[in-house]
Amino acid sequence: MSDTTTTQTDAGPDYRDTVFLPQTDFPMRAGLPQREPDWLARWERLGVYDQLRAKKSRTPFILHDGPPYANGNLHIGHALNKVLKDFITRSQQMMGRDARYVPGWDCHGLPIEWKIEEQYRERQQRKDDVDVVEFRQECRAFAQGWVETQREQFKRLGVIGKWEDPYLTMNYHAEAVIAAEFMKLLMNGALYQGSKPVMWSPVEKTALAEAEVEYHDHTSHTIWVRFKVQPSQGIWETVKDASVVIWTTTPWTMPQNRAVAYNPAISYGIYEVGAVAENATARVGELLVLADALAEGVMKSAKVEGFTRLRDVTPADMEGVLLAHPFRGIEGGAGEWDFDVPLLPGDHVTEDAGTGFVHTAPSHGDDDYQLGLKFGLPMTYNVEADGTYRTDLPIFGGQAILTPEGKEGPANVSVIKQLSYAGALLAKGKIKHSYPHSWRSKAPLIYRNTPQWFAAIDKVLADGMGEYGDTIRSRALTSIDKLVRWTPQTGRNRLYSMIENRPDWVLSRQRAWGVPLTCFVKKGARPDAEDFLLRDQRVNDRIIEAFEKDGADIWYHADFKARMLDGIADPAAYDQVMDVLDVWFDSGSTHAFVIRDRVDGSPDGIADLYLEGTDQHRGWFHSSLLQACATKGRAPYKGVLTHGFTLDEKGMKMSKSLGNTVAPADVIKEYGADILRLWVAQSDYTADLRIGKEILKGTADSYRRLRNTLRFVLGNLDGFTEAERVQPEDMPELEQWVLHRLAQIDAQLRHGYDAYDFQSVFQSVFQFATVELSAFYFDIRKDALYCDAPDALRRRSVRTLLDLLFHRLVTWLAPVLPFTMEDVWLSRFPSEEDSVHLHDFPVTPASWLNDDLAAKWDVVRRARRVVTAALEIKRTEKVIGASLEAAPVVHVEDGAMLAALQSVDFAEICITSGLSLTADPAPAEAFRLSEVPGVGVVFEEAPGEKCERCWKILPDVGSHAHPGTCARCDAVLG
Template sequence: MSETKTPGAETPDAVDYSQTLFLPQTDFPMRAGLPKAEPEWIAKWDGMGLYSELRKAGEGRPKYVLHDGPPYANGNLHIGHALNKVLKDVVTRSFQMRGYDSNYVPGWDCHGLPIEWKIEEQYRAKGLNKDEVPVNEFRQECRDFARHWVGVQTEEFRRLGVEGDFKTPYLTMDFDAEAGIAGELLKFAMSGQLYRGSKPVMWSVVEKTALAEAEVEYHDHESDTIWAAFPIVGKGSTGSWGSVGENRSQSDALLGASVVIWTTTPWTIPGNRAIAFSPRIDYGLYEVTAAENDFGPQPGAKYVLANALAEETFAKAKLRFEKRRDVQFSELDGMSCQHPLKGLAGGYEFLVPLIAGDHVTDDAGTGFVHTAPSHGREDFDAWMDMRRDLEQRGIDTTIPFTVDDDGFYTKDAPGFGPDAEGGAARVIDDKGKKGDANGRVIKELIARDNLVARGRLKHSYPHSWRSKKPIIYRNTPQWFVHMDKDLGGYGLDGAGSADSGREDTLRERALKAIEDTRFVPVSGQNRLRGMIADRPDWVLSRQRAWGVPICIFTDEDGAILKDEAVNARILEAFRAEGADAWFADGARERFLGSRANEDWRMVRDILDVWFDSGSTHAFCLEKRPDLKWPADLYLEGSDQHRGWFHSSLLEGCGTRGRAPYDAVLTHGFVMDEEGRKMSKSLGNIVTPQEVIKQSGADILRLWIVSSDYSEDLRLGKVILQTNVDSYRKLRNTVRWMLGTLAHDRGETVAVGEMPELERLMLHRLAELDEIVRKGYDAFDFKRISRALLDFVVVELSAFYFDIRKDSLYCDPPSAVRRRAALQVVREIFDRLVTWFAPMLPFTMEEAWLSRYPDARSVHLEQFRPAESGWRDDALASRWKEIRKVRRVVMGALEEKRRAKVIGSSLEAWPTVHIADEGLRALAQSVDFAEIAITSGLRIEAGEGPSDAFRLADVDGVAVVFEEAKGRKCARSWKITGDVGADPDYPDVSLRDAEALRELKAEGRLTTA
């Protein structure tokens, strides 16, 4: 029925027909009031101990474990946190409701720079100096800060509807966790994978620590650029040409010429030790013929550079030039140059060799690459690759430490270090501002006629994601884990297995583990594989105070003490007192015991926080009996390919021979409605707290599950309103079902005895059951939510329920059609509510307990499987054609309704012309007036008159409108010819008279 008025309202005085209808009756409110209702549900769940009940229900079931990637405990949640935690909650709830014990244990990352930085900010605001505070007092302040935010974030996560073990989460700062992290570090130390080395690392002068790739973001930055000349001096260890068989006349022509390099970091010139070139590039010798600049090159100066870049380079230098000849690779191979700062403060007397490098191109610059192994990964790798050859050429391959922790030049940069006039030059100051290093280097290059040109360039440059300040690459002593050392099968006992076709290195183990891991989406596999294949050795050390220390002892050469008794004392102390024990007075003597009189030194660096989080599988999954190792799933944002996924992979492979996870799922980031990054400056930030306060957590969750989270998501007022509208339609449908099922007696009708319409709905439930289960297995929540919402709006509200309202409201209680419809509504409700429960936990709990007040919780239920015999593809195919005809009829009726010819479809009795015989037979096989919700309907052959109503996409179907003839039933409002045929009830149809007779027999018929 499609009327807007209540049936039965127009009745004779003798009978109150409105009381004889089975109209919906429910206390389930139309308005959800989620902001107020949701906290009440959380309190009820706490009161009944829902988490404990879930664990009891899961006893004996197979475990499904999603291991939580720990957020930092250092502030309120943002929308990305909400996205992440809701996705995790949907996963764990869906597996719990499908026969698993799916326990969710939340965790927090409590160490590291994000928290330490906050405490330092507080110190700076008070004018305090961190270094004047005892280290363990400072660490306690960090601990207290983290514990506060764990509490705040716990409440915010729970307000999102996330269910888990929030009473006993894992915290990386718990004593057992710190001991576990230290134990994992000692495994690397004892197996020979840990070593002290010297490499250029990303260094934050502002934060005074090395940074991992995951702690770096890129922003536009304006840099000084220079073209510098390195005078050619010859070949060999002395710079003389020697007897190497080359054409002397050609070689002599290069004497007096200079190789030109280009760089955006002039401050790295003191660290230059080589120039890289490529055999794939064509080079030439060029002579300056005229100069328009106010420094440097004069006519007669000769330079070697790539032919493809010569014109651009000389234009930058404001020089006119002529090419003298091509320069062959053989001339450059083995050549050495003079350092452009030679003689400054008595330094830079060494030769600068030319070395071949695969990374050199002629896309930009000069075709020669300035190589400072102290200040770049590619520079370092190229230097190390050539180290043996260079030593044979008599080149000193020592890598200098030219810049210190604070960004000042050291004594390894003569003329710019602490002994220089004016003191040490500085690259970056402690505020992240550019220092005077570039200017002083450029000044000295000009003084030596070795600056060819200078300029400025705006380009993408690495910044710390915390301080938002530029970083530098600098060579520092750090602790590393070998990526390519043979591990000899270490850690493969039972957990992993060696692959005879691979080397047993950490890199090869990790690459093998990536092959064995399921990635959602699959593109994540290639991304992580590329990172592992190309990454350098793993840097573990940080020069900070708040974290788990690298709790090892070394001799003066960096060799690690390998003593199980010492390790046992360390871990015992950590379990009892936490990692603070390492920094306590007398710690060295306590841990070394009888070896305290030996020359062993305590390492004071702490572990990179990514090692902490990468070790969570060891002290959480392996130690808790309610979890298991490896995890079934790790789920985080796509940035964690270089973060948590990455460090967990390396930690697991290094100690156990495999990844600590079987599957990895990644989601994108949240943008505003226009696809822009959310930022305070743009004023486009949407916080989960705002959304929850205004609309409720279930609205936020509906947006998440209906979005394609594999890519960046968009969120704003319009998108939220769209989800509010979808939620309202869903809620109203659930409310109608609850009201209708108030009349349900639990009677059943055999499927074979049901009308086709009911069997069609059962078929659709069987189809949806498969979509839902496969969707949850594939973590494809968008497909599930879209399929269910479409089912609610298109197939239930606008089709099945609309058709069946007449039967459900008006049919006699004994009617098979009505009983079958009630049974199907019951089946739909049970499935729809449980299917949606992982996604919309508050609303579906409210709906379930409205229907089943004696139930404990919908979240303790299981998904109802589709019963055998429900699936009927032939029936579905048949009704697909029938519904085409129905669309044409409904379109014709809607046209008359808009024209106000009719107010209700029951006022119509249309004629439907169907040209196709087969389609006509299908339409005639059902009560088409019933499914079109008209009082009557005729079907005739043929195309129909030209002025009949048609739809362009349904061929051969035309509808001619006619008003219904006859009397209107006072109970159902149908206009039929049998009203008055029953003498006992002269104002109703025969169907309604039979219903009234049954109701009278049941004592339900009332009179005025």
């Protein structure tokens, strides 16, 4: 620079125009809520997703989208889920793979059907009066509307995918494939019709899958009931009028009782009632058979104030014993319950609660049903689909267990009163406990025996796909152990346990909106007869072809059966099944019509990853595993990742009634989608995640710090050209140390992205950017950037390093902060056709790693901490205003550390104008840090005058051609 660039004033020369300050248009304020939609439009115009697919010779990576339900606006859990998926697809793509993501929607099922029925009820219109195809079309239109709404909401999150061509379970091809997958069960022998208790919603009038059930606190009636022991051999010849006592929380099941269970491993006794309270229903002198561990509690509940244990009751004593049904001989019973019920052994009976005896109604509980199967107990059909007793049931006919609104009906109280009239009620009460509810209607559920269609999970399948087992269960368990990578590993244990212990899969639902069970049954044939189901691949092929052309609605056309069976079987001899498939079978089949059948899928129909919340161990992960094991012999995924639920800042479950919900749209409106994405990246998704105003404020602060780092890089790269570039081996040590850290972080980051550990990925980059760079490296190198000559090796090295940093930081962070990194990228490389998301992570040479250099600079940085801490005290005491006013003396005891510090410009590293290093012992007044022993700092003021250009205080200032400058600045000015 020449003298003409210097302005002489009374206060001295002004060299501001000679300093190379950062220049950038990248704004300090992000303005994300306003600017993000423009980037979305830009990516759509560029066709970024399709451009990425056009990159050849890449290994495919398929993250298969678990379909959200198309019936409402997105909640924060949706955002968490989709953002995690986007982190994965973007990072896998930028690591060199072909990361495909096809979003999809679950469109059939009860929630949508329920919404249409609600609309009917508002219009006082009956669903049964509407043609089923017309009703289904209304459901289809409702689902389509929400697909469009949710699609825009998902896109606003910055999620990249094939949004213009998603998969929908209600598309004709999807419905055809779902039917085809179902018919594979028909053909391989897994499908059967059985009458057994299933979880039933009286409100919705349909069976529910376990995944559709949630548990809430519920207050139930609880009763203790006497079952009179009938005269028999053994001790019962001498023990007269004894009663076995059961305890239940479902009084309404008592009319269906067909046995009482006991456990031979439990100790039992006969107890005689002594004194009783005034209002007790127990009778003085009566004999009660109870588990010894529970007898005292039973007596207390029955208000018995004194009792005596008379004798043991052994397993041999209970073998073959018959009991009278509590309603035997009841007035108005019409003989309905005039029979004995057996006392039967059962391992499911415990001493945890109750009496040690379990009332058994095979039609209303799985343990009861299994005991019934074992001992040939009769099934009952007393409870109708709406939760009322059959109208011709004596005494209780037509009474509701649950009302249409999901409230308790009169049945429980009515049964309790009749037990009391019959003298069978020993005690009653109420209990608050966890109870199953429908996750849609929120109404309580019951177990109800109904004819349903099942997939047998322990039957040997006739399909020739036995590599991983011959049954659905064995294939599923083998897949879990040998074929799937679990993130976190705890997911494996949870799903394994569920599969290991689950019953057969209930496939049928008694509803209208779904894919029908495409099968025909022979009229008059028993369900266990060989010819009960029509098994003919020609019929199956006709159905598939019809569904491909017209969708599943065609099943409900009057002539459909005749058309399908024409020339193959007599239509008059067969009934058409009108139930619809469990929607979990729909979503469980998606591997076939999405991964297998689409051009952007994979012919083997196997995804690299399924990703959903932890509740999907009993949902989509579960049903997909069972379905695929039944139809393709193995799991449809190589990996499963599960995330936790979203909670408010206090760790409470979000609820509209509590007013603590956080809507993604509200966060985006205030902060922008990148802040929401950053919240995900900073959280441990394997546990439940908290979110709220204060947490988001902290996230926004982290974002600002990171943005400032990137702005510094951009500003100091202004005008950088290849002519400036310096090779790594020619750079100063400090730059070589940063290159070493880049190589380390590159390896950590790639491993972290591959392990789906986004929290560690972001934290490693964030700490590097804001601590090692901003607070250390940039702080030191500002002087070189601003004041060195443009052709100086040190300044060129810094600028070269900033270029290398730029390409890595911006691409590394692009999967997490796609909007911001696009902004950064275009600020440096403006282009109408380019995008940061079209680039991969740069290859980082392993030669940059230098462990010896890194060890040396760890020593330098430790010593620097002592100096900066000492100077901070002087700044606080207002002895100095800036560190450049100091020239401290640093006493170093360790010879190796001293040598390391002497080999660098330690004053430059500590940002002081001067600095002396000595091996002399530090005086008592020297500043020390306990965590860095052997280093003492004695403060000294820097001698000399302040350079008006670089602000260092040096003895030579004022002795050069340019007034008020040091030697370095004088030389730069020329």
